[in-house]
Structure formats: C-alpha cells, structure tokens
Amino acid sequence: MKVLLLGSGGREYAMALKLKASATPVELFAAPGSDGLAELGTCHSLDSEDPTVVAAWCAAHRPDLVVVGPEAPLVAGVADAVRAVDVPVFGHGAATARLEGSKAFAKAFMERHGIPCAASRTVTDLAEGEALIRSWPHGYPIVLKADGLAAGKGVVLAQDEAEALATFQAFLAGQFGEASRTVVFEEPLVGMELSLHVLVDVDADHAAYALLPACQDHKRIFEEDRGPNTGGMGAFGPIPFLRPGDVERMRRELVEPTVRGLQKDGLLARGVLFLGVMWTAAGPKLLEYNVRFGDPETQVLMQLLDEDLPSLLMEVAQGRLVARELHLKPGTAITVVLAAQGYPESAVKGVPITLGRTPVTVIHAGTRRQEGQWLTHGGRVLNLATAAPDLAAARAAIAAALPAVHWPGMQVRRDIGLKALAHAQAGRTVQDPW
Incomplete structure (x- = not known):
C-alpha cells in the first residue's frame, strides 16, 4: 500500500513506525516529513497545509491512502481537495474540522446535541465582554479561549478580574490574529x-x-x-x-x-x-x-x-x-x-x-x-x-x-x-x- 503521511512530529513518527510494522506492506511518503521520518520512507517538501499543492501531488503520484496528522491541514480543507481527486483520506473535511478550528462552533455543537460541557458565552464585542467579566456568575478562574487555532496558546485561565480583562482585551485586539477576535468564556471545571x-x-x-x-x-x-x-x-x-x-x-x-x-x-x-x-x-x-x-x-x-x-x-x-x-x-x-x-x-x-x-x-x-x-x-x-x-x-x-x-x-x-x-x-x- 502506498501511503502519504502529512506531518513531521512525534505523532507522525509513531504512526509511521506502526504503518511500517504492519502485515500490509507499506511504501511510505511523508510531507513535509523530518530527518527521522526519512529513515522510514521518502519525504517531500510539500506545503502540507495547502489543499491545491497536496491534491496536485496526489493526482500525479496516486497514493492508495493519505493520512493527515496535524489539525491545520484538516481545517484548511486538504482532505476535501484530496478526496476530490479520488484518493481516500483518513482525515475529516473542513466542515467537520471546525470542531477544532472554531471553539465557538464546537460549543454550539455540544449544546445543540445535549453533550455535557462547561457553561459558556461567545463574545466578539469589547464592551459586551468587559461587562460579562464584571458580572461573571461562575467564579474564578474564568476560562478564556481564542476561537480559532492558536498553536496551543489560545487558552488562559484568568485568576481574577484584572487578568481576565487584560487577556480578553489582548485577544480581541488580535493577539492571535483572526483566531482570537472571537472569544469563548467558560466556567472552570474541576476534576x-x-x-x-x-x-x-x-x-x-x-x-x-x-x-x-x-x-x-x-x-x-x-x-x-x-x-x-x-x-x-x-x-x-x-x-x-x-x-x-x-x-x-x-x-x-x-x-x-x-x-x-x-x-x-x-x-x-x-x-x-x-x-x-x-x-x-x-x-x-x-x-x-x-x-x-x-x-x-x-x-x-x-x-x-x-x-x-x-x-x-x-x-x-x-x-x-x-x-x-x-x-x-x-x-x-x-x-x-x-x-x-x-x-x-x-x-x-x-x-x-x-x-x-x-x-x-x-x-x-x-x-x-x-x-x-x-x-x-x-x-x-x-x-x-x-x-x-x-x-x-x-x-x-x-x-x-x-x-x-x-x-x-x-x-x-x-x-x-x-x-x-x-x-x-x-x-x-x-x-x-x-
């Protein structure tokens, strides 16, 4: 089986080891890959977050399967583009990837389908958010989450009103670009x-x-x-x-x-x-x-x-x-x-x-x-x-x-x-x- 693995980190290396150890013979390709992954397969310096680039490579090389490791290519729509050239993909399309790509989308999904989760409010307006902090009913810390992908840094547990206000103001001013111009406020969960x-x-x-x-x-x-x-x-x-x-x-x-x-x-x-x-x-x-x-x-x-x-x-x-x-x-x-x-x-x-x-x-x-x-x-x-x-x-x-x-x-x-x-x-x- 010819497999293209998107990613370059420890997660992808662990998956590559498992793919290569399987009973099914695997010819492994990785993009962008790493020096470690190069010992298990062939690496290509593709932009793995560009749907057009990845789909073009797949159309030309016809892998049997594409496995997407990180979230960013999924949010960008890489899986949709590859499926459009009739190559199977282990990875969700962009619409489903919004469950990670947008915390506001995910919270609305949870609430709509009755899934137990923290009480929350989604805010895009400075005055509304500041008023919410000053009247916050759930106690501290307040959990503030940048709506979009922020390289794992877009969540802050604000311990008091001053920290909450400063965090919210920085988020809304574009600390993480468009990813933080919508902010999800959540009650703290303990356990x-x-x-x-x-x-x-x-x-x-x-x-x-x-x-x-x-x-x-x-x-x-x-x-x-x-x-x-x-x-x-x-x-x-x-x-x-x-x-x-x-x-x-x-x-x-x-x-x-x-x-x-x-x-x-x-x-x-x-x-x-x-x-x-x-x-x-x-x-x-x-x-x-x-x-x-x-x-x-x-x-x-x-x-x-x-x-x-x-x-x-x-x-x-x-x-x-x-x-x-x-x-x-x-x-x-x-x-x-x-x-x-x-x-x-x-x-x-x-x-x-x-x-x-x-x-x-x-x-x-x-x-x-x-x-x-x-x-x-x-x-x-x-x-x-x-x-x-x-x-x-x-x-x-x-x-x-x-x-x-x-x-x-x-x-x-x-x-x-x-x-x-x-x-x-x-x-x-x-x-x-x-």
Whole structure:
C-alpha cells in the first residue's frame, strides 16, 4: 500500500513506525516529513497545509491512502481537495474540522446535541465582554479561549478580574490574529482530565465508531504538575482506575451524542475525534474536540493497538468502518517526552544528542541529522515509549532506559503516571478527588 503521511512530529513518527510494522506492506511518503521520518520512507517538501499543492501531488503520484496528522491541514480543507481527486483520506473535511478550528462552533455543537460541557458565552464585542467579566456568575478562574487555532496558546485561565480583562482585551485586539477576535468564556471545571480517542466514520447513510483506550496526558513542564503548560510531556494508557462502567458512561453521554450529532448536522466524518474530557463530581464533561490524534497520546495508542493499521485507517477513509471493539495488546503503554532546554518558551536547537541502545521505542519528534549526528531541532525532541504488563512496570522500563539518551539542558518528567498509580493503589476511582 502506498501511503502519504502529512506531518513531521512525534505523532507522525509513531504512526509511521506502526504503518511500517504492519502485515500490509507499506511504501511510505511523508510531507513535509523530518530527518527521522526519512529513515522510514521518502519525504517531500510539500506545503502540507495547502489543499491545491497536496491534491496536485496526489493526482500525479496516486497514493492508495493519505493520512493527515496535524489539525491545520484538516481545517484548511486538504482532505476535501484530496478526496476530490479520488484518493481516500483518513482525515475529516473542513466542515467537520471546525470542531477544532472554531471553539465557538464546537460549543454550539455540544449544546445543540445535549453533550455535557462547561457553561459558556461567545463574545466578539469589547464592551459586551468587559461587562460579562464584571458580572461573571461562575467564579474564578474564568476560562478564556481564542476561537480559532492558536498553536496551543489560545487558552488562559484568568485568576481574577484584572487578568481576565487584560487577556480578553489582548485577544480581541488580535493577539492571535483572526483566531482570537472571537472569544469563548467558560466556567472552570474541576476534576480529572483524560483523553478519549474515537475512530469515526459518518455520512448521511452510515454511522460507525470504535473506541480506543482512554489515556492521560501531562501538560505541565515540571514534575508534580508545576510550571507552564506544554504540548504534553508524557502520557499513559489505559487509566488503571477507570472501570468498564466509566468507559460506558463516556460512550453513552459523550461519544454517541457526538456521532448522532455529526450525522444529524450533515457532517462527513472519516478520521479520529480526540475528546478532551474532565471527569467532575457530576460525571464526565466535554472540554473540547480535536479532529486528529493527540500528541503524545498517539505514541501510547500505537503501542497498545493490535490491528493492521493501514487496513484499519483505509476502512475509515473509504467509509467501511464496522462498529466493533478494537483488538488491543494487554497491559499498559507509556511515553515520556524528552524536551529541549528552554522549552516551552524558546527551545535551544542544534545541541548534539547522545542516543545509546535502549530496549524501549525511540520516537523522533524534533530532531535533525547532520553528518551522522542527531541534533535537537524542536521543543519536544524525542519520546521514549514502551508497553508493559501494568503501569508500574511501564514506568520502571522507561526509568531504566533514560540514562541511554541525553544532551545538555534536556528536560524530562520522571513522574509520568505516578499520581495515577498512587490513586489506583489507594483503591480510589475516577469519582474520588484527584
């Protein structure tokens, strides 16, 4: 199977490893790709966010399948353009991608289809927003979200009125361009956050989905969840204290209304939805939709999935997904991010990496190869990922592997999964205080 993979990061590298390890032989192409991906296939310096450019390449080279990694190409309409030249795509069209591309659109979708979520207001007017802040009924922090894509930086939890006013004024003045000229205000939700991925295949005549194991990401740069937010410093799954009944509740209250809503609204969905969930005292509530696999959650899910990935993604792309339980490997998977000095503010690039032999999987996320030497070339540089019989064993395997990989200034959290492990060992559940 000839596969074009759009993207260049750790998520795409993890998917590429899984594609190449499948029973179905895969000839892999990546755009724009990376030096890491170049070791698994052929990279092309295409503008992966330009629908015309990607569709023209597909029309000329006729891949069997296009797999879109990041959200920006989906929001830009790349999947629509590729489907128009009769090439199957694992990735949603632009209309469905608005679930991530516009937070106001997503909130209206949730409310229209009765999906539990935070109370919210969408504002485009300066005076209206300032008045709302001064009379905010839900307590602090106020969650302010730029409506559009803002490279993961468009969400602020304002701790008081002054911070809320300053944030709102900066957003509306164009801090993130057009992406922040519409602002969504939300009540704060308290509880345990988790990531739920769902393969979805929905059109006017067909609606099928398949759940992947729930994962938990760790966003803060420092251990014990301190410091600024990042794109994710590590993840694990499944969550050891999440019971089958809890998963069924998320299926019933969040997933199935979403799938029905997609069909009712006439939205073509052929890809994955990544639901950000907060499990509150009142049960699961939806924080947001993402229309692509999470990073670093993908690195975990690819370790757990016991399916022929090219065939599975093709089923979705061609509208042939049959609702079923996916085949999974037993046990727990974990990934730990190794980040550059200065991340997340400004990553130091060009630092030589010592990369020794290790029994765990090394995933390239932000690296460059020069004269046979791997160098740092991004914020999140490498991931170490593995699977083990349980979370404690998975953590131990990563800890044993860490000394083999290092460079000056490397940042790593050694507590990925530790809080959840203690929660489970204490006999607590998802309903208990986190």
